[in-house]
Amino acid sequence: MRVALAEDGALFREGLLMLLRAAGHEVVACAAGGDELVALLANQSADVAILDIRMPPEPDGGLVTAERLRAAHPAMGLLFLSHYAESHYLMRILQIGTEAIGYRLKEKVGSVDVLTDTLSRIDAGEIVIEPVLAKRLVERPRGDKKDVVAALSERELDVLRLMAEGRSNNGIAGQLFVTPKAVEKHIASIFGKLGLHADTAEHHRRVLAVLTYLRSQRDGE
Amino acid sequence: MLAGYRGFGENPTREVGFAPLPGPPGGGQDLPMTLEPAQRTGDASGHRPADPPDRAERIPEPAGEQRRRQGREQWLRRRRLERQLHDGAALRISALSLQLGLFRHRVPADEAVLQESIDGLQDELHAVLQELRDVAGKIYPPLLDEAGLGPALRELADRADVPVHVTTTASRFGAAAEGAAYFAVGELLAVLAPGSGPVAVVVDAADGVLVLSLTGVDTRHAEVVDYQVRPLGGTVDVAAGGGTGTITARIPCE
Structure with a gap:
């Protein structure tokens, strides 16, 4: 895969560069800040750009840079890395795009397998959300959603958590060692209980519906 | 109890002895202060005399605006500490996690015990980072x-x-x-x-x-x-x- 990278911490940037190469990816651009990366990608593209959220231009250069990259290269996937997994940033990221986009903790991409899995899912158009954050969203939904989520079965909670991570039906099936058909049935049941009527066949719409449901307060904040 | 939130045992910006509540509406004016006249204890030569404790010098309590400035500075210091954790220790440990990942990748596939040890080390680093995040959140939430x-x-x-x-x-x-x-x-x-x-x-x-x-x-x-x-x-x-x-x-x- 062709990857671009912007991160202002030299130690982390060098480490990620080496890990990306070891995983067999080609790093086509590597920069210490967002503006520099946008310039490097003026005449070439990458499959996925990896962006540190908290980098120049301050304060959250990763988000600004992502907007510019998405405008210039709509097909380029975006992976945000941060030291913090915050739902506030997740919502801002999803405002930039809801396809081929991801948000993960820096230390969690520290293996060839996880890094490649994350990049491949983004390259395939999926949303990838840090599992720790997805788990927190499912365990602590806002306001009056708590009771509804609490009424789900344990298996349904597993499926909801994996949906909140952005996983596809096949991805969920693989994680839970069940058939995609069984996953479909669980999802239909969950959506029924939550009162959601989104088109479950459309992957990114479904993820958005789930995340919006978990995050919204009664007055729709 | 608030899950996940742990208060400070001590408030670094606390001053000594604020007036008890409830106060009158609009209350909270500067507290009456007794500024004790400073007593000189040392002599001009800088030698420290063997004074009895009652002759020790007490620094006068700072006046209102100075106290408020100190209060503000405490928060700025807390924010600096949080940023230092983020840009320093946390980034180094995250980079270390990547280096371990690289090391893990280079270990031959049949070295299962070694691979598991590296995975264990990485899990430990992740736990350390989580603890740093918890501490940072109590100092000044990023x-x-x-x-x-x-x-x-x-x-x-x-x-x-x-x-x-x-x-x-x-x-x-x-x-x-x-x-x-x-x-x-x-x-x-x-x-x-x-x-x-x-x-x-x-x-x-x-x-x-x-x-x-x-x-x-x-x-x-x-x-x-x-x-x-x-x-x-x-x-x-x-x-x-x-x-x-x-x-x-x-x-x-x-």
């Missing part, structure tokens, strides 16, 4: 620094055992006022009786003052709020109506 009171208070509300509704302006108020308001809400939510609420938290700006109002709370806990806002020269008013009421704090901004 979300508060980067995104302001609205997002930070909503995150706090999500973790509360009682239902909390947050309404804020998009205005920023400076690190000190925002820090004091954030920790005032956090400490208050932590002492509310389980099953109480709902609590409405409203943050507004008025003439260079951050106005924080907390409705639906036991107003006997106003002291918790006062403890945070008074070092910055803030005031706390209480309007009670049969058990629960509204606590309103006004915090001057720089």
